[in-house]
Amino acid sequence: MLIKLYNFCTRRPKANEELSVVVSMFGVHLNRTDTYTMKPKGCVSNMVILAAGKIMMEEEKETNGTVTRHIFSPQFMNKVKCDLNLSNEDSHKTWCIDDVSVFILPSKLGYEIYQCKLIFAPTLFEEHWSCYVLQPKDKTLYVLDSMRDTLSTSKKNLDDATVVLIISFFLGKNLNYYFCKIVIPNYSSGPTYQRFFNLKKRRFEELLVLMNPGSTKENVSITLVYADVPRQKNIHDCGIYVLKYMEIWDGSVKWQDKTMPDYEYKEIVQFRQSLLCGWVQHPKNEVREAILEAAGMWGKLS
Numbered sequence: 001m002l003i004k005l006y007n008f009c010t011r012r013p014k015a016n017e018e019l020s021v022v023v024s025m026f027g028v029h030l031n032r033t034d035t036y037t038m039k040p041k042g043c044v045s046n047m048v049i050l051a052a053g054k055i056m057m058e059e060e061k062e063t064n065g066t067v068t069r070h071i072f073s074p075q076f077m078n079k080v081k082c083d084l085n086l087s088n089e090d091s092h093k094t095w096c097i098d099d100v101s102v103f104i105l106p107s108k109l110g111y112e113i114y115q116c117k118l119i120f121a122p123t124l125f126e127e128h129w130s131c132y133v134l135q136p137k138d139k140t141l142y143v144l145d146s147m148r149d150t151l152s153t154s155k156k157n158l159d160d161a162t163v164v165l166i167i168s169f170f171l172g173k174n175l176n177y178y179f180c181k182i183v184i185p186n187y188s189s190g191p192t193y194q195r196f197f198n199l200k201k202r203r204f205e206e207l208l209v210l211m212n213p214g215s216t217k218e219n220v221s222i223t224l225v226y227a228d229v230p231r232q233k234n235i236h237d238c239g240i241y242v243l244k245y246m247e248i249w250d251g252s253v254k255w256q257d258k259t260m261p262d263y264e265y266k267e268i269v270q271f272r273q274s275l276l277c278g279w280v281q282h283p284k285n286e287v288r289e290a291i292l293e294a295a296g297m298w299g300k301l302s
Helices: 002-010 032-036 046-064 074-084 097-104 153-170 176-188 193-211 238-248 265-281 288-294
Strands: 021-025 028-031 069-071 118-125 128-135 140-144 223-226
Touching: 002 032, 002 265, 002 288, 021 032, 021 265, 028 032, 028 046, 032 046, 046 069, 046 074, 046 118, 046 238, 046 265, 074 118, 118 238, 128 238, 238 265, 265 288
Parallel strands: 069 118, 140 223
Antiparallel strands: 021 028, 118 128, 128 140
């Protein structure tokens, strides 16, 4: 029966259906255009990633009373990319609290983000989804990428520059002057990981110590780690892999020598179906009854 609901939600919408809401809960909404991207071999939309993260956090809060796995909306890394693409100080707009408050302030989130065990940052770059995961306690930044072997030079540069930005962002320091003076010129020239990370990271650690007497090089240094996760089998499913990272990845080796299982294609298709149908049938989905009725499923699913 679920396949009927899934097919209804993922069929190509007519022009007058594109904005019809299929999922509405926790302040996020998915319309027919978004759910269409959950079809087999569909490239999932920003809104699907955003909604999934919000639902996961709300369910964890409801179950455990707190959020230990914070998931940024894709807009966070969009902002990071935008700032990294600026090429000179004149065009660089220094971040102020108003620019980032929606991402980090306890008054916005309802909890202190730095106390979370893991902080996920799903990232769409060059039409490919990957995910950064910060472990605040150990100050380790993991890169989870199901196409790691085919990374472009610009993606590797984004990985390197993100480390420096994460240092300033989570320590609450305004290092934008140094970010513009040091990071941007080197990012634009295409530095390698060793050249950029080892030399420039050291300079930022020194600056942090000077600006915050309570800090030392040891307690502000962030290590960048490329997690050894299984590779996707095609070019379409990167977003589904990111959704699974957000759902279950915790850095523990549980599947032979991997921190994630090596999924078969049929399992990926099943994930698409179970995730979408689960959201539609969720008791908090405000349009649940209307969608089930439209799909001819009302009263037929337990």
